[in-house]
Amino acid sequence: MNAxxxxxxxxxxxxxxxxELTRVSKTYARNSVVALEDVSLTLRHGSFTSVIGSSGxxxxxxxxxMAGLIPPSKGRVIxxxxxxxxxxxxxxxxxxQATLFPWKxxxxxxxxxxxxxxxxxAAKNALEKAHELLDIVGLKGFENVYPNExxxxxAQRASICRMLITEPAVLLLDEPFSALxxxxxxxxxxxxxxxxxxxxxxxxxxxxxIQEAVILSDDIVVMKPRPGRIAEIVKVDLPRxxxxxxxxxxxxxxxxxxxxxMLDKGxxx
Amino acid sequence: xxxxxxNKPADxxxxxxxxxxxxxxxxxxxxxxxxxxxxxxxxxxxxxLVTSLGLVSPIILPTPMETLKDMIFVGxxxxxxGYMLGALWITIKEVIYGFALAIAIGFSLGVLVGETxxxxxxxxxxxxxxxxxxxxxxxxxxxxxxxxxxESKVALAAFIATFPIVVGTxxxxxxxxxxxxxxFKTMGASRMQTxxxxxxxxxxxxxxxxxxIGAVGVMAGAITGEFLGGGKxxxxxxxxxxxxxxxxxxxxxxxYLSLVGLALYLIVQWTQRKVVFWHKERVGAGxx
Numbered sequence: 001m002n003a004x005x006x007x008x009x010x011x012x013x014x015x016x017x018x019x020e021l022t023r024v025s026k027t028y029a030r031n032s033v034v035a036l037e038d039v040s041l042t043l044r045h046g047s048f049t050s051v052i053g054s055s056g057x058x059x060x061x062x063x064x065x066m067a068g069l070i071p072p073s074k075g076r077v078i079x080x081x082x083x084x085x086x087x088x089x090x091x092x093x094x095x096x097q098a099t100l101f102p103w104k105x106x107x108x109x110x111x112x113x114x115x116x117x118x119x120x121x122a123a124k125n126a127l128e129k130a131h132e133l134l135d136i137v138g139l140k141g142f143e144n145v146y147p148n149e150x151x152x153x154x155a156q157r158a159s160i161c162r163m164l165i166t167e168p169a170v171l172l173l174d175e176p177f178s179a180l181x182x183x184x185x186x187x188x189x190x191x192x193x194x195x196x197x198x199x200x201x202x203x204x205x206x207x208x209x210i211q212e213a214v215i216l217s218d219d220i221v222v223m224k225p226r227p228g229r230i231a232e233i234v235k236v237d238l239p240r241x242x243x244x245x246x247x248x249x250x251x252x253x254x255x256x257x258x259x260x261x262m263l264d265k266g267x268x269x
Numbered sequence: 270x271x272x273x274x275x276n277k278p279a280d281x282x283x284x285x286x287x288x289x290x291x292x293x294x295x296x297x298x299x300x301x302x303x304x305x306x307x308x309x310x311x312x313x314x315x316x317x318l319v320t321s322l323g324l325v326s327p328i329i330l331p332t333p334m335e336t337l338k339d340m341i342f343v344g345x346x347x348x349x350x351g352y353m354l355g356a357l358w359i360t361i362k363e364v365i366y367g368f369a370l371a372i373a374i375g376f377s378l379g380v381l382v383g384e385t386x387x388x389x390x391x392x393x394x395x396x397x398x399x400x401x402x403x404x405x406x407x408x409x410x411x412x413x414x415x416x417x418x419x420e421s422k423v424a425l426a427a428f429i430a431t432f433p434i435v436v437g438t439x440x441x442x443x444x445x446x447x448x449x450x451x452x453f454k455t456m457g458a459s460r461m462q463t464x465x466x467x468x469x470x471x472x473x474x475x476x477x478x479x480x481x482i483g484a485v486g487v488m489a490g491a492i493t494g495e496f497l498g499g500g501k502x503x504x505x506x507x508x509x510x511x512x513x514x515x516x517x518x519x520x521x522x523x524x525y526l527s528l529v530g531l532a533l534y535l536i537v538q539w540t541q542r543k544v545v546f547w548h549k550e551r552v553g554a555g556x557x
Binding site for chain 2: 067068069086087088089091093095096097099101102103112113115116117146147148
């Protein structure tokens with residue numbers, strides 16, 4: 001497709017493939033809209049991949065297929081050598097809104113996935129781990145606080161914990177911080193990077209922000225709309241751990257410009 | 270030298286710099302009880318004025334004093350366990366049974382309509398159709414079916430109170446947003462788990478709104494039932510007093526009856542505050 005894909009670089013994630021999509025297509029039959037066409041993608045263990053594109057490029061469809069929420073019309077979706085045929089506990093997901101339930105305390109919200117899958121007793125046993133996770137995201141002391149008393153950023157931290165409690169193999173992030181103000185957002189992104197490195201997590205992020213994608217990712221999947229397809233996979237070979245200072249480097253600017261140029265082209269089609 | 274906090278030369282910061290002060294509306298500075306007392310006094314005063322000037326016949330509108338005297342009489346009768354207490358107890362029983370029945374039926378139908386596609390497609394239209402009927406008109410039917418005892422009153426009370434509870438429950442089950450639904454899906458939650466652990470708690474504010482409207486309706490249903498179907502309840506006392514043109518009695522009976530209605534409403538509201546502790550009501554009669 002493009003020379004950029006073949007390009008080798010030092011920071012490439014070398015882990016084993018965790019998530020493999022092969023020629024995935026999605027057609028909404030009723031109005032024969034092709035939401036996704038021939039998307040092939042591999043997420044390697046420990047890598048951070050972002051997907052970016054204008055609205056209607058099929059990125060949320062792609063995410064829903066990866067999460068096992070909707071089936072693809074064609075193609076194979078394989079996670080940890082098993083085909084995805086529905087929601088799975090080795091998939092962790094996070095949304096734009098924290099979606100914490102106000103009748104449960106922070107820690108009760110975090111063990112909710114365990115409660116749903118394994119029952120109340122298992123959830124009780126997971127409380128200790130929930131406390132540890134809250135500590136990791138800097139919410140120590142807020143265990144028994146109700147979500148109404150948490151700020152937007154704190155709520156998103158808690159929802160990170162809820163995603164991590166089941167020890168998923170892959171984290172699917174659907175614009176997780178786009179509802180936050182820019183200062184909190186930058187901070188949360190750095191926090192996310194730290195957690196991903198600490199947990200050795202494989203992450204997949206849907207975003208509208210080119211800067212966010214570049215600062216966080218190893219690979220950036222740029223998508224084109226109508227039909228939704230991959231335009232290019234851009235490798236980001238900035239060293240890790242990334243810092244916010246890197247946003248001012250020429251290299252960072254170059255990559256941002258490259259992606260912006262591609263997205264602008266996409267608009268004309 | 271400048272002050273770090275004001276960005277102004279330090280020696281020029283004085284109180285005189287305050288040239289514009291937030292104005293507070295007069296009503297905001299008045300405590301609620303004073304405002305309420307004011308309205309009460311104006312109301313009673315107007316009432317007294319209209320009756321003492323002889324603008325209306327005493328049969329149509331008694332003076333506040335006559336009404337108060339009768340209230341004391343009725344109150345004494347109630348407290349001393351007189352025949353009125355028995356009547357009031359019958360009405361209270363009708364209200365409680367009616368409300369319990371309305372909650373059971375209303376909640377079940379609400380879940381059917383709000384949770385299942387069948388309920389929404391096939392049952393909801395009929396519920397809407399019945400809801401638009403004047404439900405009081407069914408009273409003679411209930412009397413014919415269930416007799417002159419409390420059963421027919423309970424039925425009418427429950428009939429009136431059921432619909433707001435159905436609507437509240439159905440609306441509550443639709444209150445959960447797309448994110449919460451998706452989250453539960455990704456957690457692999459069953460339909461039952463999604464209903465009990467997410468949709469119902471999310472919808473509790475709406476369900477309680479339905480319960481409150483139902484609590485008001487159940488009272489109206491019980492009294493209407495007694496008006497039209499006889500019996501030995503408080504409604505019957507009102508009907509008899511009215512037929513004797515004993516207007517002060519009608520007024521004081523209504524006031525005592527309204528206390529029962531208020532008590533029921535407050536019980537529902539208190540329960541709501543305990544159960545739905547996370548939800549602050551934005552519209553409401555405020556703090557009692």
